[in-house]
Amino acid sequence: MEPSTASMSSAVESSMYTSIRAILRQAASSCNKGMLRWTLHKKVETHPSNSVSLVRVLVKELEKVERIDDKMHVIPLLHTLIYVIIQSGHIPCNLYQRVYECLKRLLTLPEPYCTITLRYMRSIKMEQITPGALYQRRVIAEQSLRNKHFPKQEKVFVFADPAVFSGPLWQAVRADLELASPQSDTLARLVLLHTLQAGLVKACHGPILTQALEDLGEDVEQYFQEVVLAVEQSIENGEAGRDQYQTRLQHIYSDILTSANQDPKARGSLSNTPLPSPKIHFHLWTNEEELWNELMNFTLNVSPSERNSMYQEEEEEKDVSKRVSLLSVDSGIEKDRSPGFRGRMKPEDKMALVQENIKGPTSSTPLPKEEGNHTARIVVMGDDRVLGRLAKAYHSIRKREAKYLILTKRVNLQIYYIPVTNEPIVNSPGSTSQVGDRLSLASFLGRVDPWYESNINSLGAMIPKLAGTQSSHSRSSEPNLFLVDVLSYYLRCGLQPVHFTLYSVKISVSGQTGSPVEEVFVSHLEAEFPEFKTLRENLRQERSSRRRTRKPLGTCGAVVSVNYSKVSLSKQEVVKGMSVMTCGVVISAISPNETEGLDFLTVNFDSTNPRCCAEIRTQNIKIRILEDKTFTVCLDKDCRRKYTHVQSIEISPCLDPGYCPQTSSKSNFSVGEEWEAGLSKYLCKILPLPINTFTGINH
Secondary structure (H helix, E strand, O other), X not given: OOHHHHHHHHHHHHHHHHHHHHHHOOOOOHHHHHHHHHHHHHHHHHOOOHHHHHHHHHHHHHHHHHHHOOHHHHHHHHHHXXXXXXXXXOOOHHHHHHHHHHHHHHOOOOOOHHHHHHHHHHXXXXXXXXXXXXXXHHHHHHHOOOOOOOOOEEEXXXXXXXXXXXXXXXXXXXXXXXXXXXXXXHHHHHHHHHHHHHHHHHHOOHHHHHHHHHHHHHHHHHHHHHHHHXXXXXXXXXXXXXXXXXXXXXXXXXXXXXXXXXOOOOOOOOOOOOOOOOOXXXXXXXXXXXXXXXXXXXXXXXXXXXHHHHHHHHHHHHHHHHHHHHHOOOOOXXXXXXXXXXXXXXXXXXXXXXXXXXXXXXXXXXOOOOOOOEEEEEEEEEOHHHHXXXXXXXXXXXXXXXXXXXXXXXXXXXXXXXXXOOOOOEEOOOOOOEEOOOXXXXXXXXXXXXXXXXXXXXXXXXXXXXHHHHHOOOOOOOOXXXXXXXXXXXXXXXXXXXXXXXXXXXXXXOOOOOOOEEEEEOOEEEEEOHHHHHHHHHHHHHHHHOOOOOOOXXXXXXXXXXXXXXXXXXXXXXXXXXXXXXXXXXXXXXXXXXXXXXXXXXXXXXXXXXXXOOOEEEEEEEEEEOOOOOEEEEEOOEEEEEEEEEEEEEEXXXXXXXXXXXXOOOOOOOHHHHHHHOHHHHOOOEOEEEEEEOOOOOO
């Protein structure tokens, strides 16, 4: 290396080191850390040659983490590393090998570090053998670029809660997210440019290739298909096909330049190929059915009439399968005697049924070997209320899937949460972030995942300012690149779920005949007695100010009967019963300072009797009023999900409809009993709501 080149590389590496240390430094505020990460990635995107220096710095930091056993920095470093490698034009083989050896040693770390490390090791190995593969696959999937060789498709749906997003705010956010999506005619050229540069490096002239691709116009499509084929075959062949891969890229490069009347032997500098943001579909979530409809349209692309036909065929197949199952109980085959885990139809029959009802160019081709070629990324924006609505919609989807099994085999559902509130932000004890009263779930995610706290929770205070910022600019101004970049980064790197337990609540309403109303909630249930509302407010003010006053004699609330199973360390159920005089009940699934658990409810009674103020920790509880009164119930702090004239509530963990036992009136035995006696007793039947973060929680 020339002395001048070496000094320049050293200066860049020193700058990168300073940026990385600033990001990792704990003294920096959450907002600054998110902005620093964005600035660092922009440096690499603008100057691709910086990627090698940044990878060197990241490897050194990971090696230091290994030596001093500092797990706190593993997650930020790993995610930053893979993001740089995806965008990079070229990483030397010796540096790749150093990265790989470092990650191999990190596999000894506990969950979730080893899981993330292993996933990224596989990706890095693939990129080392087939340069440009990660970028190409990501763009094709995110933009749903049609091709014959890589069938993966992804779609991003952003659902914003109208309770938080006013007219000007949702218009501003939608404009930023949708206007940032790239033009479709440039995507194929970007893929070609990046793949050829990554594979050929010095044997490629970036600026000349860029101009040649523009000159070719629609003829670019044939070269795009050739490059996709070359990448996929190289991945399939492994290390043995590396030389063949480079030869094929060289032929494609020469053909492009020749067709555009350029010198096919041109060599020179590399051009910038930024990773385009995913195509985003923004929705103001006014209709809860919209989530289901969008998923159906994406995965099946069928009309409502065809969809109804599919359901009818499903029912007919299910009836036939049920009769066969009941008639063959003496065969000794377990699958004949049990109702199955997800449905009775064979997977190949189910997929054939779905395939017959799919429109479009793929309808005449067989399904690819790998199932689940669609990934739906659902992003919800709002506070605890929007997660409550999501929980209800998710449970509804699981119920439909347990009956019809339409989406399960075809779509990989990934859920993300960006907290946004329209209420005043206050400092919360025990948390480094600024949170509002309706951001308890976001606060919890920030505690269990500091990288989520840095990059995602910081958006909660920024997004509400967008409407005011854009009102002073014309609509033709550039979209907010920071918001788009953070969302893209979250979608690509936030793949570790935190599972929130969903709770089922049966609500018995006064004067209502028939079965109780069945609902679900994820974070919060509040019961209030309207006639004691003033007393309750006084009690809360007293507690907040820590005043102690003599309680007046007389009626101090309504008398309720409480039956619950107590949560104990031994996991043995202890059933308790009592009567309580109270003016309100708060049941929460999220404790203010917890960083793990999520498998119990905390119940607090608003009472003037100190003996009734102790917390109850339970998973199952029934509360019934003993007087001629009723109360109101509000779910997940959402006034749109409020029930009045309630006489009793019964709460328990929500069962996954896909695991619920089924019974048949046509048989002499209970299918449910056989189900319980089979493999199902070893399975967790609780329905969790998985929210993706960067770290997740080890279960």
